Amino acid sequence: MKGSWRIAQIAGVRLYVHWTVLILSGWFALIQMRLDDAAADNVRRLAEGTGLALMVLVCLLLHEAAHAVVAWRHGIGTQEVTLLPLGGVARLEATPEEPTQELWIALAGPAVHLAIAGGIYGLLDDQAAAMPWSALTLTGGPFLLKLMAANLALGVLNLLPAMPLDGGRVLRAVLAFGTDYAQATRVAAGLGYVLCVASAALGLFSNPLWLFVSLAVLAGAKAEAHTVQTQAALGNARVRQAMRRRLRTVTEDETLADVVGEVVAGEQLDFPVVRDERLVGMLFQKDLLRKLSDEGRSVRVSEVLRRAPALRPTQDLADACQVLRELGCTSLPVVQDGHLVGLLTLKNMAQWTTLYAALHLGSGAVHDDDEQAEQLVSLMR
Ligand SMILES: [Zn+2]
Incomplete structure (x- = not known):
């Protein structure tokens, strides 16, 4: 997602933080200070606020981890997680096929915040536990009470039925039992924009916290819209449906002279490099041409090959499209159980969308391959 930085990779999942999270954390730490109090006390309050902000970030991480774990239990891996002020966006390797899968995956996140809030409530001493609900704020009372309030707020806000919040996914899953997936997405995403405007208004006229809700929803909604757009063009197809199966592989010992003929014929532009039937890298056309003119x-081939990540046959085509976009590749190898089974190229995907359009949208929607490829490339920008 634009405006986010990669901070870690945990169990193969890339972790990004969106800039709005840093602003929110700083704001959260700062509002713990009091303007009318002594400065010395404010230093302590700021330290406590920073600790509190860090603890909330840990809770957000646990929230995303819960999505990833439940998705994994349903056989769906997670590629990356972007932390947003209200949680985040976890990019799964495949779209959950059953509404019930999406329902459980979505509910897992807010459930973590509510469970943490419940756990803290259990830890409170009698005096704190007896405090009235109205005293529960993000800035007042002891550390644990504030952390409980933050988790309660995160749990409840995330359950608001609007995309891209988890509640929006819950709503989409529930709607998907009765209507088709695209229609369910449109309703949930539409409510997302309503929430975005409503929370911006609330932020201006009452609690500024709502401004962050608005920002978070907007940032997530754009990412969601992009995914939905790509999915609309590619359907719910998997990589194996669009990949090229008949392909020429090369070995490291071959020379560019052996390969250049195929490129000229336009048969295949990029070549998987194999050793003992195992993939060791890719020979990309752009590298081949550069080396050819230089040397x-x-x-x-061993001097030109480049390591490239492999796709899986069961991976979502829309997701594979995203990987190609991020890496700026024209094709990537498809590997199953350590064996090369195909090659996914931009041209294959364009052909596939043409076929898909013919089958699902009628002949009027069919464009020629080149136009389709152009659309695909523009979608990938
Ligand atoms: Zn979530």
Whole structure:
């Protein structure tokens, strides 16, 4: 997502933080200070606020981890997680096929905040536990009470029935039992924009916290819209449906002269490099052409090959499209159980969308391959 930085990779999942999270954390730490109090006390309050902000970030991480774990239990891996002020966006490797799957995956996040709030409530001493609900704020009372209030707020806000919040996914899953997935997405996303405007208004006229809700919803909604758009063009197809199965592989010992003929014929532009039937890298056309003009035809493939991540046949085509976009590749190898089974190229995907349009949208929607490829490329920007 634009405006986010990669901070870690945990169990193969790339973790990003959106800039709005840093602003919110700073704001959260700062509002713990009091303007009318002594400065010395404010230093302590700021330290406590920073600790509190860090603890809330940990809770947000646990929230995303819960999504990832439940998705994994349903056989769906997570590629990356972007932390947003209200939780985040977890990019799964495949769209949950059953509404019940999406329902459980979505509910897992807010459930974590509510469970943490419940756990803290259990830890409170009698005096704190007896405090009236109205005293429960993000800035008043002891540390644990504030952390409980933050988790309660996060749990409840995330359950608001609007995309891209988890509640929006819950709503989509529930709607998907009765209507089709695209229609359910439109309703949930539409409510997302309503929530965005409503929370911006609330932020201006009452609690500024709502401004962050608005920002978070807007940032997530754009990412969601992009995913939905890509999915609309590619359907719920998997990589295996669009990949090229008949392909020429090369070995590291071959020279560019051996390969260049195929490129000229336009048969295949990028080549998987294999050793003992195992994939060791890719020979990309752009590398081949550069090396060819610099050093000639006798250069060995081993000097030009590049390591490239492999796609899986069961991966969502829309997701694979995203991977190609991020890496700026024209094709990527498809590997199953360590064996090369195909090659997914932009051209294959364009052909696939043409077919998909013909089958699902009628012949009027069919464009020629080149136009389709252009659309696909523009979608990938
Ligand atoms: Zn969530």
